[in-house]
Amino acid sequence: MRHVIVPEDLTASEVEAVFAISRDLQEKHDAGRRDALLPGRVLALVFEKPSLRTRVSFQAAMAHLGGTSLFMGADTGFASSRESIADFGRVLSEYVDAIVCRSKAHDTITQLAAVSSVPVINGLSDYCHPCQALADLYTLRQRVGRVAGLTLAFVGDGNNVARSLAVLCGQLGMRFVLAAPAAYQFDAAFRDHLRTLLPDAAVVETEDPVAAVKDAAVVYTDVWASMGQEREQAARLRAFAPYQVNAALMRHCPDALFMHCLPARRGEEVTDEVIDGPQSVVVEEAANRMHVQKGLLAWLLGHR
Numbered sequence: 203m204r205h206v207i208v209p210e211d212l213t214a215s216e217v218e219a220v221f222a223i224s225r226d227l228q229e230k231h232d233a234g235r236r237d238a239l240l241p242g243r244v245l246a247l248v249f250e251k252p253s254l255r256t257r258v259s260f261q262a263a264m265a266h267l268g269g270t271s272l273f274m275g276a277d278t279g280f281a282s283s284r285e286s287i288a289d290f291g292r293v294l295s296e297y298v299d300a301i302v303c304r305s306k307a308h309d310t311i312t313q314l315a316a317v318s319s320v321p322v323i324n325g326l327s328d329y330c331h332p333c334q335a336l337a338d339l340y341t342l343r344q345r346v347g348r349v350a351g352l353t354l355a356f357v358g359d360g361n362n363v364a365r366s367l368a369v370l371c372g373q374l375g376m377r378f379v380l381a382a383p384a385a386y387q388f389d390a391a392f393r394d395h396l397r398t399l400l401p402d403a404a405v406v407e408t409e410d411p412v413a414a415v416k417d418a419a420v421v422y423t424d425v426w427a428s429m430g431q432e433r434e435q436a437a438r439l440r441a442f443a444p445y446q447v448n449a450a451l452m453r454h455c456p457d458a459l460f461m462h463c464l465p466a467r468r469g470e471e472v473t474d475e476v477i478d479g480p481q482s483v484v485v486e487e488a489a490n491r492m493h494v495q496k497g498l499l500a501w502l503l504g505h506r
């Protein structure tokens with residue numbers, strides 16, 4: 203039984219195995235077929251924060267695979283004074299075959315996984331968002347073929363999405379460049395973790411967005427204030443103003459793709475012109491969340 207709490211819970215070859223199942227299921231889906239690999243299986247989605255993509259893509263994935271899913275929001279009392287996370291997790295995992303958890307604090311998912319008798323998948327925490335990074339690299343693979351040696355330039359906050367991409371890029375041999383104000387780059391603990399985990403990974407941090415995108419195959423951004431950071435919104439708007447991904451920045455990399463995990467704050471981290479422009483693959487990227495999560499669910503629940 204395996205959990206996917208952080209991207210490094212999957213090795214590079216396991217990522218490839220998940221992608222292979224995803225591709226097969228996507229081809230069938232595009233041809234109008236559903237492969238019921240998980241009949242009768244039940245997926246619980248325990249969410250402490252809002253979601254469109256993660257929630258619906260997992261629920262649709264489970265339906266396509268012949269299983270079912272339960273969405274569990276605030277009224278189930280998860281991570282509240284109603285009962286302990288351990289009691290919640292021990293009981294829930296008796297009823298279902300896998301759990302996706304979106305939590306405020308990363309440690310909540312770790313605690314849930316520690317007691318769960320079924321696989322737990324991180325559907326986003328304040329620390330990382332592994333399912334997003336998997337779908338992003340899958341999308342890139344489909345778009346450009348071989349990704350090793352290419353550069354992903356993340357222009358924006360060194361947040362949960364950026365950390366996950368840094369790890370997955372390192373695992374798949376891509377260069378990762380983060381362009382952000384110094385105060386919003388990775389912290390020392392994450393830098394140390396990356397160096398230990400992936401000593402050969404090419405990870406660069408800079409305050410210069412133009413230098414970051416110059417050789418990039420992909421320019422990626424995300425909101426400047428993530429869920430839970432609403433009170434920092436004004437300060438972050440000021441700090442990140444020079445890091446907006448707009449047409450002027452994209453002129454430095456006319457062949458690069460533009461990616462964003464969504465939801466986007468149009469007019470802040472990205473302009474309409476870029477997110478709706480010819481370099482943008484954001485809708486395909488969001489669509490691939492479902493295909494990759496199908497592959498991940500099938501892989502975790504026994505189709506290896």
Ligand code: CP
Pocket residue numbers: 252253254255256257326334463464465
């Ligand atoms: N990208 C992403 O995880 O979107 P949601 O917050 O809508 O799930």
Ligand code: NVA
Pocket residue numbers: 326361362363424425427428429463464465
């Ligand atoms: N960094 C964003 C990602 C949303 C999918 C957040 O955590 O709110």
